[in-house]
Amino acid sequence: MQLSSTKRYLVLLLLVSNVQFNHAQETNKAAFKSSKLSVEERIDNLLNSMNLEEKVNALSTNPEVPRLGVEGTGHVEGLHGLALGGPAEWGGKDKPPLPTTTFPQAYGLGETWDINLLERVSRAEGKEARFAKQFFNRGALVVRAPNADLARDPRWGRTEESFGEDPFLTGSLTVAFAKGLQSEKNGYWQTASLMKHFLANSNEDGRTYTSSDFDERLMHEYYAVPFRMGITKGGSNAYMAAYNKINGVPAMVHPILKELSQKTWGQNGIICTDGGAFKLLLSDHKYYEDKYKAAAAAIKAGISQFLDEYSEAVYGALANGYLTEKDLDNVLRGNYRVMIKLGLLDSDQSQNPYRKIGTGEDSIAPWKMKEHRQLALEATRKSIVFLKNDPEKELLPLNENEITKIAIIGSKADKVLLDWYSGTPPYTISVLQALKDRLKNKVEITYAKNNADGKAVKIASEADVALVIVGNDPTCGAGWVDCPVAGEGKEAVDRQSLQLQEEDLIKLVYKVNPNTVVGLISSFPYAINWTQENVPSILHLTQNSQELGTAFTDVLFGDYNPAGRLTQTWVKDITDLPPLMDYNIRNGRTYRYFEGEPLYAFGHGLSYSNFEYKNLQISRETLSEGETIYISFQLTNKSDRQGEEVAQLYISHLNSAIDRPLKELKAFRRIDLRPGETKKITLSLKAEDLEYWDTKSNSFQLEEDQIEIQVGSASNQIYLTKPLNIKN
Numbered sequence: 001m002q003l004s005s006t007k008r009y010l011v012l013l014l015l016v017s018n019v020q021f022n023h024a025q026e027t028n029k030a031a032f033k034s035s036k037l038s039v040e041e042r043i044d045n046l047l048n049s050m051n052l053e054e055k056v057n058a059l060s061t062n063p064e065v066p067r068l069g070v071e072g073t074g075h076v077e078g079l080h081g082l083a084l085g086g087p088a089e090w091g092g093k094d095k096p097p098l099p100t101t102t103f104p105q106a107y108g109l110g111e112t113w114d115i116n117l118l119e120r121v122s123r124a125e126g127k128e129a130r131f132a133k134q135f136f137n138r139g140a141l142v143v144r145a146p147n148a149d150l151a152r153d154p155r156w157g158r159t160e161e162s163f164g165e166d167p168f169l170t171g172s173l174t175v176a177f178a179k180g181l182q183s184e185k186n187g188y189w190q191t192a193s194l195m196k197h198f199l200a201n202s203n204e205d206g207r208t209y210t211s212s213d214f215d216e217r218l219m220h221e222y223y224a225v226p227f228r229m230g231i232t233k234g235g236s237n238a239y240m241a242a243y244n245k246i247n248g249v250p251a252m253v254h255p256i257l258k259e260l261s262q263k264t265w266g267q268n269g270i271i272c273t274d275g276g277a278f279k280l281l282l283s284d285h286k287y288y289e290d291k292y293k294a295a296a297a298a299i300k301a302g303i304s305q306f307l308d309e310y311s312e313a314v315y316g317a318l319a320n321g322y323l324t325e326k327d328l329d330n331v332l333r334g335n336y337r338v339m340i341k342l343g344l345l346d347s348d349q350s351q352n353p354y355r356k357i358g359t360g361e362d363s364i365a366p367w368k369m370k371e372h373r374q375l376a377l378e379a380t381r382k383s384i385v386f387l388k389n390d391p392e393k394e395l396l397p398l399n400e401n402e403i404t405k406i407a408i409i410g411s412k413a414d415k416v417l418l419d420w421y422s423g424t425p426p427y428t429i430s431v432l433q434a435l436k437d438r439l440k441n442k443v444e445i446t447y448a449k450n451n452a453d454g455k456a457v458k459i460a461s462e463a464d465v466a467l468v469i470v471g472n473d474p475t476c477g478a479g480w481v482d483c484p485v486a487g488e489g490k491e492a493v494d495r496q497s498l499q500l501q502e503e504d505l506i507k508l509v510y511k512v513n514p515n516t517v518v519g520l521i522s523s524f525p526y527a528i529n530w531t532q533e534n535v536p537s538i539l540h541l542t543q544n545s546q547e548l549g550t551a552f553t554d555v556l557f558g559d560y561n562p563a564g565r566l567t568q569t570w571v572k573d574i575t576d577l578p579p580l581m582d583y584n585i586r587n588g589r590t591y592r593y594f595e596g597e598p599l600y601a602f603g604h605g606l607s608y609s610n611f612e613y614k615n616l617q618i619s620r621e622t623l624s625e626g627e628t629i630y631i632s633f634q635l636t637n638k639s640d641r642q643g644e645e646v647a648q649l650y651i652s653h654l655n656s657a658i659d660r661p662l663k664e665l666k667a668f669r670r671i672d673l674r675p676g677e678t679k680k681i682t683l684s685l686k687a688e689d690l691e692y693w694d695t696k697s698n699s700f701q702l703e704e705d706q707i708e709i710q711v712g713s714a715s716n717q718i719y720l721t722k723p724l725n726i727k728n
Contacts, residue, residue, distance in 0.1 A: 030068065033347035042345065043336045046070065047329050055328045056314050061142070061272065061305050063335040071344040072335075073133070074140040075194065075272075077421050078181070079106045079147060079161055080121075080544060082128045084139050085424030087475055091138060098138050100128050101372040101546070102418075102425035105474070106147055107523055108383035108542030110163030110567040111605075113646045114670045115176040121379055122146075122180030126191040127357060128366045135358030135365075141191045141342050142238060142270065146177040148195045148226035149202055149242075151524075151568050152589055154498060155580055157204035157489035160419060160474060160523030160542065164567025165590040166602065167222050168665050168689075171229035178234030182341075188352045189341045194238035195230050197274060198261070199223055199251060201242035203580055204494045209284040211245035214583040219256075220693035220700070222585060228265055237269030238338055241303065243277055250285045252277055253294075257302040269334045272305035273298070279308055296322035304331035367426050373547070380551035382670075383541055385564035386606035387520070390536035395515060397558025397608060398465060405444040407463035408432055409456045409509055410470045410502065412521050413447065417543045419474035419523070420491055425546035431469050431519060434549030438557070451508055461512035467556075468509050470502040471521035474543050487526065498527040498574045506531050519552060525570040525600075532599060540564075558608060563644035563670065565605035565714070572599045591715045592661035603665075603714035609643030611673070612636040616711060616720035623687050624727045625702045632682040633711055633720055637673035644672045649683050650710040650718070651690065656703060658692055663715060666690075685709070690726060702728045 031037060032046035046068070050058070054065050064072030076090070077083035083090040085097020103109060103121055112118070125143070132139040150170055151162035163170040178193035200212035200223045214223065230236045239261070241252035249255075252273050261267040281287050281294040288294040295313035298306075300323075317323040339345055343352035366372050389396050408431070416428035429437075435445060446459040460466040474490060476483035481492045489495035500520075507530065510516045517537045520526065531538060539555060539562070541548070554560040569591045571577060576596050578587045586593050591602035612635070619630040637643060649667040653660040667683040690707065691700035705726045712718035 030347075032070075032345055035346050035348060035351065039337060039340055042340060043333050046336060046345070047332065052325060055325065055332060056311050058332055058335060059304065059306055059310060059314065059328070061307060063332065063339060072339055073142055073342065073344060075142045075144055076129060076140040078125050078129065078143040078145040079421045080104060080109060081423050082125050082132065082139065082143075083421055083423035084132060086418050086422040088420050090423065095138070097424035098132055098136060099367055099426035100132070100423040101125070101367045101376055102423055102544055103376055103379050104383045104545040104548075105160045105419060105523055105542040106163060107151075107160045107567070108545070109379065110170070110173055111385055111542070111564040112379065112382040112670070113169070113565050113668055114382055115172055117379060117382060118173050118176040119180035120375060122177045123183050123190070124366065124372050124375055126181045126183055128372075129191045130354050130357040131366055134355070135363060142194050142338065143181050143191045144194045144196055144240065145181065146174050146193070146195060146230075147197070148174045148230050149197055150223060150226065152202050152583070152585055153577060153580055154525040154568060154571070155489065155495040155574075155577070156202045157494045158202070158491050159489070159568070161421065165569065166567065166592075166665050167225035169567060169668065171226040174226045174230040175234035178230050178236040182235055184235065185353050186351055188343045188354060190354045192238050192270070192338050192342060193230070193234070193236040194240060194270060194272070195227060195236050196240035197242035198227055198239050199242060199246055199256065200583060201244055201251070203244070204489070204492050205580075207243045207492075208280050209245075210581065211248050212583045213247050216695050217693045218583075218585065224260065227261070231261065231265045231267045237267060237341070238272070239267070239270070240272050240274055241277070243274050243280065245285065250281055250287055252303055253281070253287070253297045253301040255301070262302060269338045270304055271302045271331075271334065273303055273307050275307045277308070278306050278310050278313070292316035292320050292322055299323060299327055299331055302331060304334045376545060377547040377551055380541070380545040380547045381554060381560045383564050384551060384555050384562045385540040385566055385604070386555075386562040387538040387540050387600060387604070388532060388535070389606055393536040395465075395517060395537045396556065398556055400439060400443055400557060403443050403464045405446065405463045406435070406439070407459040407466045407513070408435060408445060408447045409460060409466060409468045410505065411449050412471045413467075413469035414449070416546065416548050417474055419544055422544050428546050429549040431549040431552050434553040438553055451505060456505065457508050457512055460509045460516075463513060464515065466509050466513040466516045467519065468506050468516060469519040469521065470500060470506065471543070472523055474523050489524070494580060495524070498525065498571070500526040500528055500531075503528060503531060506535060510535055517556070521548070525568055527570070527572055527574065527599060529572055529599060561608045561641060561643040563605065563607055563646060565603050565646045566600055567602070569594055569598050569602045570600040572597070586659065592664060595662070598716075601714050601716040603646070603648050604716070605646065605714070607643045607645065609637050609639040609641050609645075609673075611643075611645045611713065612638050613647075613711060613719040616709070616722050618709065618722055618724060622725040622727055623685070623690070625687050628684055628686045629724065630682055630684055631667075631709055631711070632680055634678055635671060635673065635681050636678040637675055640675045642672070642674050644670055645713065646670045647681055647683070648712060648714065649685070650712075650715060651685070652708045652710065654706045654708055654723070656705050658703060660692070663710065665715070687726070702726065704728045
């Protein structure tokens with residue numbers, strides 16, 4: 001049989017490479033396994049020892065080299081807990097799911113506004129990933145999390161995966177999550193944080209061919225901010241390129257992969273494609289005439305790992321001279337930098353603190369530990385946002401000693417719904433189950449899933465309090481690209497409406513029982529205008545947590561004082577939003593540019609306590625380049641109940657010659673105060689946080705200006721202000 005020119009070239013390359021690696025193997029004695037050498041020396045030795053076939057294979061998500069004894073690791077999902085099961089069967093369709101601690105969706109974790117908590121959550125997740133890999137040989141050590149994309153529009157189907165719409169908040173939480181996953185110790189990582197999806201990926205409909213278009217300033221001041229922070233402050237050295245185009249160029253071959261993330265920010269690790277993205281360069285983007293040129297462009301752009309079939313295209317690119325073996329070496333270095341940080345190349349594992357997880361005395365599955373269960377409960381409690389409590393009625397918190405009968409109504413009351421990126425929790429506690437566990441025989445509980453045969457109305461009319469539990473199904477209860485309900489969305493499907501399908505059920509219940517509490521369990525905002533206007537009390541939280549029902553019930557009865565805050569602007573109507581594909585957020589998008597009246601503002605969230613802000617002071621009246629200013633104020637809990645407040649610091653530019661946002665979040669802190677306690681709170685503001693991207697110099701610049709410092713409990717609840725002069 002006659003070989004094609006490509007195959008003949010491949011055979012020749014392999015023969016030459018085999019001669020080279022045999023010589024290298026004899027002389028270097030696997031020096032890459034020695035932690036005494038520098039990282040780059042180890043990688044040099046490894047690449048010199050590998051043949052071409054091994055290098056091409058190492059462009060997959062697992063850069064192992066069995067012949068050389070090189071251990072690699074693949075990827076695992078972990079947006080809100082290690083995923084080795086769940087609706088997507090992440091643990092493998094041929095294997096039973098491995099239960100893992102399951103936290104609230106990323107959207108809910110964002111609503112905690114708690115940096116310390118997110119770092120502890122991701123550290124626990126990282127430990128479970130290590131345990132699963134080293135005890136069960138399941139999963140992997142490169143964790144695809146966090147999602148650093150910005151939720152600029154509530155119609156985005158993957159809103160549930162984002163921490164929110166603000167770049168500073170999302171970036172701060174991204175830093176915390178990356179730090180927790182990696183938990184660097186003795187120079188080693190527990191797991192590697194692989195952020196996704198770079199860049200400006202916030203539409204699902206047409207995502208495989210559409211272009212996210214925006215100017216250079218928005219690139220640097222908005223869309224890229226969380227990724228920049230994740231790399232430069234969080235230490236993440238891996239990310240996934242997005243499906244979409246950026247200003248007409250597919251993200252996975254865009255120059256910013258190298259020019260921005262690597263040359264400017266210093267990222268030098270893994271850059272991978274999204275699943276199936278390589279073939280989309282031809283089929284959907286139609287950007288290259290053949291797969292050989294596409295493979296060459298991807299690798300030269302910085303792609304080091306492919307999530308679909310690529311090997312034939314890479315060999316063809318080599319045969320046609322579009323790529324050289326040196327080009328492969330250049331990107332493979334990043335893969336092995338990450339593997340070395342994970343300790344996978346070391347012959348001596350005695351210095352790696354994470355090799356002990358899952359061995360000896362440390363062989364108890366973390367998801368069975370009390371600490372992880374309590375952490376899931378803490379995260380869920382802290383994620384709950386108190387949207388409304390009518391001051392005239394103050395229905396919440398409920399007093400169980402004053403209730404004889406409570407009606408529980410709604411399709412989301414008796415279950416905990418999992419999403420596409422969820423694992424399989426070791427247990428789940430629904431709202432209905434938690435209420436039964438708490439109230440036992442002290443209070444009569446009636447339940448109706450819906451108003452079929454008028455049951456919901458009947459039990460509501462007979463109860464002291466009616467609790468309506470509603471929200472979305474994060475999988476839409478349908479196939480991959482199907483969402484029968486217009487107000488629901490998920491990966492691959494954007495929402496077509498902001499209306500809550502079950503709001504009519506709320507109306508029916510409220511009509512017969514004015515003591516109605518709504519529990520909105522949702523992955524994104526809803527335009528619940530009627531409910532906000534009429535129902536006395538509303539609580540919001542997201543799906544997925546194994547402790548969902550317990551946390552909700554703790555807040556309902558006042559055992560826990562809620563302090564979650566919204567991370568996205570909830571508009572009143574879909575007409576308040578620009579077209580979904582308008583990526584220029586200056587056209588009225590997010591709290592930074594929205595001039596209308598929101599249903600709920602960015603940062604909104606109530607408490608059972610009342611807080612007073614007083615005595616704003618700043619450490620200097622003028623801030624110059626390279627300096628930091630300190631803003632302090634007194635925060636007092638004016639109630640007789642312990643509670644937490646999320647103090648938020650915004651700035652507005654007063655005399656800028658450049659188009660600036662209406663206001664921008666620049667600092668925040670979640671603070672716990674005892675009844676009557678006063679604390680002095682100090683927040684910092686750096687001059688660099690006020691810089692804008694100058695397109696002429698291609699750099700951040702500080703503008704001489706005057707700003708207003710604004711301190712409050714939400715973007716629309718500002719209690720203290722002070723001017724500050726900026727000198728460049």
